[in-house]
Amino acid sequence: MNAKVALITGSTSGIGLAIAKDFAKDGYITCLNSFEPEQDVAEVIKEVAKESSKEIAYFSADLAIAQNGARLVEAVIAKFGHIDVLVNNAGVQKVSSIEKLSLSDWERVRTITLDASFQTMQAAIPDMVSRNWGRIINIASAHGLVASPYKSAYVAAKHALIGLTKTGALEVAQNGITINAICPGYVLTPLVEKQLKDQMKAHNMSEEEVIEIVMLANQPTKKFIQPQEIASMALYLCSDMARSITGASIVIDGGWTAK
Ligand code: NAD
Numbered sequence: 001m002n003a004k005v006a007l008i009t010g011s012t013s014g015i016g017l018a019i020a021k022d023f024a025k026d027g028y029i030t031c032l033n034s035f036e037p038e039q040d041v042a043e044v045i046k047e048v049a050k051e052s053s054k055e056i057a058y059f060s061a062d063l064a065i066a067q068n069g070a071r072l073v074e075a076v077i078a079k080f081g082h083i084d085v086l087v088n089n090a091g092v093q094k095v096s097s098i099e100k101l102s103l104s105d106w107e108r109v110r111t112i113t114l115d116a117s118f119q120t121m122q123a124a125i126p127d128m129v130s131r132n133w134g135r136i137i138n139i140a141s142a143h144g145l146v147a148s149p150y151k152s153a154y155v156a157a158k159h160a161l162i163g164l165t166k167t168g169a170l171e172v173a174q175n176g177i178t179i180n181a182i183c184p185g186y187v188l189t190p191l192v193e194k195q196l197k198d199q200m201k202a203h204n205m206s207e208e209e210v211i212e213i214v215m216l217a218n219q220p221t222k223k224f225i226q227p228q229e230i231a232s233m234a235l236y237l238c239s240d241m242a243r244s245i246t247g248a249s250i251v252i253d254g255g256w257t258a259k
Contacts, residue, residue, distance in 0.1 A: 003054050005080045006238075007031040007073065009063060009120065010090025012041045014189030015139060017048070018227035019087055019234045024052035026235060028085065031076050035062035055080075063090050063112045069119030077127055084131075085238055086124045088117040088161075089139040091154075093191055095198035098152050109153035114160050121168055125177070134177035135238045138165045139230070142185045142218070142253040150202045162249050169247030178246035180237055185253030186215045188224040221254035 005028065011020040012034040024030040032048060034041060038058050049056040057079060061072040076083050091113050094105045117138055128134025143151060144158035162181050169179040186192060192215070199210045216222050229252055236242055237250075251257050 003027055003029045004084040005029045005031065005076065005082055006085035006087065007033065007059075007076050007083055007120075007124075008087040008089055009033045009069075009072070009116070011048075011087075012036060012044045014191055015184070015187055015227045015230045016087070016089040017044065018231040019089060020048050021051050022228075022231040022235050023085070023238075024048050024054065024056060027052070027054055029054050029080055030056050031080075032056065032058045033061055033063075033072060033090070035064070036060060063116035064108055066111050066115035066119050069116035070123040073120050073123035077123075082131065083124050083127055084133065085135045085137070086120055087137045087139065087234060088120055090116065091139065091141075091191070093151070093154050093195055095150050095195055095202055096152075097150055097202070101152060106153045110157045110160075113154070113157035114164065117161060118164060121164070121179075125168070125172060128177050129172065129175045132176040134172070134175075136165075136168065136177065136179040137234050137237055138162075138179070138181045140165070140181040140183045140249065142183050142251060142256045144181060144183050145249060145251070145257050148218070150199075165249070166247045173246060176243075178237065178243065180245060180247070181249045182230055182233055182237075183249050183251045183253060183257070184225055184230050185219050185251075185256045186224055187227055187230065189227060192224075218256045218259075219254035220256070220259070223254060225252055225254060 006023040010016040011032040061068040141158045144162040147155045165181040
């Protein structure tokens with residue numbers, strides 16, 4: 001049987017990289033993506049390739065230009081003939097009060113999170129429908145379900161991504177395709193490390209205070225989540241036993257949204 005093809009957007013670091021490694025290990029032809037040129041991420045590609053005997057391909061595409069989402073999926077289909085799994089993971093954060101947030105920052109967060117995901121889904125669904133099987137996983141956030149101050153663009157885009165997930169799931173429910181959102185709490189990745197400084201400024205706190213009072217205050221477990229935990233869930237959602245899970249927002253948030 002031909003190997004399944006998985007595309008994970010934003011997969012050169014953090015959660016996306018952990019997901020890519022798990023799919024590579026599980027025998028998928030794994031397609032990596034980020035906005036960086038291939039030569040800048042050669043080491044990361046090698047790292048993922050070590051996990052697998054199947055082909056690992058890298059597609060440079062800046063998803064801050066929404067149309068690149070469709071082009072990216074088209075490039076994957078052109079290279080491998082089909083796409084079986086799409087993980088919309090690329091994301092950025094902007095910490096700012098509403099009154100200080102520029103329209104361009106608002107648009108950048110929204111485009112990468114929401115518009116590009118709409119475009120990748122639109123391009124992938126016809127191919128999945130034609131083979132009556134597909135899995136789409138949108139990496140949303142606990143911030144797709146609840147809000148925090150100073151993250152208006154991110155919170156709004158992630159809420160909308162969950163709406164897109166539910167709508168897509170209903171549209172393709174009879175085509176062997178599931179569409180789900182995973183909603184992590186705080187996972188210690190470069191995205192969160194970058195946020196620390198902005199949060200220190202926004203809240204006028206030290207790094208330790210931000211971790212304790214702002215970030216982990218939300219997580220009853222008082223522990224950062226590991227990228228591997230998100231990757232394991234993504235892989236499970238692609239298994240046959242997960243075929244009836246669709247339109248769901250699966251929280252992996254240390255109890256945050258239970259409060
Ligand atoms: P990260 O910064 O470690 O990785 C982000 C990835 O996206 C990188 O590979 C980067 O190259 C890529 N990327 C950024 N801008 C891009 C663009 N314009 N075009 C293409 N690729 C681009 O971040 P992470 O923490 O691993 O986050 C991954 C996803 O998980 C994001 O959608 C984020 O919102 C979500 N998430 C993260 C956390 C967390 O605590 N880390 C919590 C909830 C949700």
